[in-house]
Amino acid sequence: MLDASYYASLGLADVLDKVLAGQRLSAEDGMALFACPDITAVGALAHHARCRMHGDKTSYVVNRQINYTNVCVNGCVFCAFRRDSEEDQGAFCLSTEEVLERLRAADATPLHLDELHIVGGCHPTRPFQWFLDTLRAARELNPGLLIKAFTPVEIAHFARMEGCSTLEVLQRLKDAGLVMMPGGGAEIFDEDLRARICPHKAGSAEWLRISGEAHSLGIKTNCTMLYGHLETCAMRVDHLCRLREQQDKSGGFTCFIPLPFLTENSRLKLPEEKLGPVRGLDQLRTVAVSRLMLDNIPHIKAYWIMMGTKLAQTALWYGADDLDGTVVEEHIGHMAGAGSAQGLTLKELEFMIREAGFTPVRRNAIFHTVPTEEARA
Ligand code: V47
Numbered sequence: 001m002l003d004a005s006y007y008a009s010l011g012l013a014d015v016l017d018k019v020l021a022g023q024r025l026s027a028e029d030g031m032a033l034f035a036c037p038d039i040t041a042v043g044a045l046a047h048h049a050r051c052r053m054h055g056d057k058t059s060y061v062v063n064r065q066i067n068y069t070n071v072c073v074n075g076c077v078f079c080a081f082r083r084d085s086e087e088d089q090g091a092f093c094l095s096t097e098e099v100l101e102r103l104r105a106a107d108a109t110p111l112h113l114d115e116l117h118i119v120g121g122c123h124p125t126r127p128f129q130w131f132l133d134t135l136r137a138a139r140e141l142n143p144g145l146l147i148k149a150f151t152p153v154e155i156a157h158f159a160r161m162e163g164c165s166t167l168e169v170l171q172r173l174k175d176a177g178l179v180m181m182p183g184g185g186a187e188i189f190d191e192d193l194r195a196r197i198c199p200h201k202a203g204s205a206e207w208l209r210i211s212g213e214a215h216s217l218g219i220k221t222n223c224t225m226l227y228g229h230l231e232t233c234a235m236r237v238d239h240l241c242r243l244r245e246q247q248d249k250s251g252g253f254t255c256f257i258p259l260p261f262l263t264e265n266s267r268l269k270l271p272e273e274k275l276g277p278v279r280g281l282d283q284l285r286t287v288a289v290s291r292l293m294l295d296n297i298p299h300i301k302a303y304w305i306m307m308g309t310k311l312a313q314t315a316l317w318y319g320a321d322d323l324d325g326t327v328v329e330e331h332i333g334h335m336a337g338a339g340s341a342q343g344l345t346l347k348e349l350e351f352m353i354r355e356a357g358f359t360p361v362r363r364n365a366i367f368h369t370v371p372t373e374e375a376r377a
Contacts, residue, residue, distance in 0.1 A: 220253075
């Protein structure tokens with residue numbers, strides 16, 4: 001399958017050797033993978049690396065996403081989700097009771113919830129205490145619930161609002177029940193481009209530092225990359241290398257999620273040659289290169305909400321081993337034109353995985369395997 005002479009003809013002889021030997025790829029190798037004309041050859045390498053780590057297992061999670069607000073001080077140019085103030089059309093701002101209502105609705109279904117994913121904009125006035133109280137109230141309602149909440153960008157915002165360190169914010173959130181953090185807000189680490197697309201949010205070094213601080217407290221986190229906008233392949237590779245370096249230091253990244261830029265309702269104007277959604281083949285290649293470069297991050301997610309279900313299934317053959325979840329209600333992608341459903345059932349997710357040729361494994365927020373409904377009955 002991984003024919004040495006064929007990879008040599010593609011200029012990937014060294015890359016093949018390294019992948020077969022389980023050795024680390026260089027940034028130059030990453031660039032060669034982006035330049036390779038045969039995407040299936042890149043995919044086969046990533047599939048080899050994925051199978052060595054996970055065999056044919058593909059995880060999914062019974063979860064619920066809650067976006068508490070889209071009012072945000074950051075004003076990122078790409079974001080279709082955010083609003084400047086609560087008075088703007090399409091702005092929303094949930095109370096603790098409204099968060100709990102959603103949780104009660106989830107608890108009322110026969111399915112056990114294995115992850116509550118809470119994320120939102122950086123609201124200009126909502127005090128940090130609200131977040132602590134809401135986490136505690138959610139845990140009281142469902143004591144066994146694993147809560148994945150707040151990106152490093154929100155942590156930086158809370159620290160500014162509260163006038164304390166990000167480490168203190170993280171410690172207080174952990175005390176209130178936070179076990180895991182989502183990987184949003186990483187966008188693209190290249191400082192010049194970041195200054196153009198998200199000048200006001202936490203910078204790259206800060207995002208990485210806060211992730212490392214969370215890891216030092218035993219809070220696992222995810223990481224992401226927003227791609228398919230103005231970045232180059234060199235910037236993507238640089239982004240992956242910076243994540244890999246951070247992971248060498250702090251070790252707490254659990255899953256990487258490449259997020260293809262969705263263009264509707266965005267203020268980010270793309271040049272002619274980049275107009276329209278990120279090409280499917282580019283998405284598959286980016287998943288594959290991510291799997292190959294991030295040798296120290298266990299999981300790669302094909303986030304079906306942003307990719308669509310068909311491409312997410314295909315991505316399982318290009319290095320991804322997780323699909324995310326039942327979700328139920330999603331705003332960030334859908335306000336930017338995602339054509340996917342708002343949520344999927346457990347049966348639909350399992351069917352997607354089996355239909356693609358893999359074995360479904362139900363997981364929780366921290367990627368531990370959890371029993372099926374039948375086993376819990
Ligand atoms: O940080 C914003 C991205 C992220 C657009 O950690 C966009 O398990 C595409 O991070 N097109 C939030 N992407 C979502 C996110 C996430 C989702 C699911 C699971 C996890 C996890 C994390 O969405 C933002 C930003 O990078 N984003 N606008 C857009 N128009």
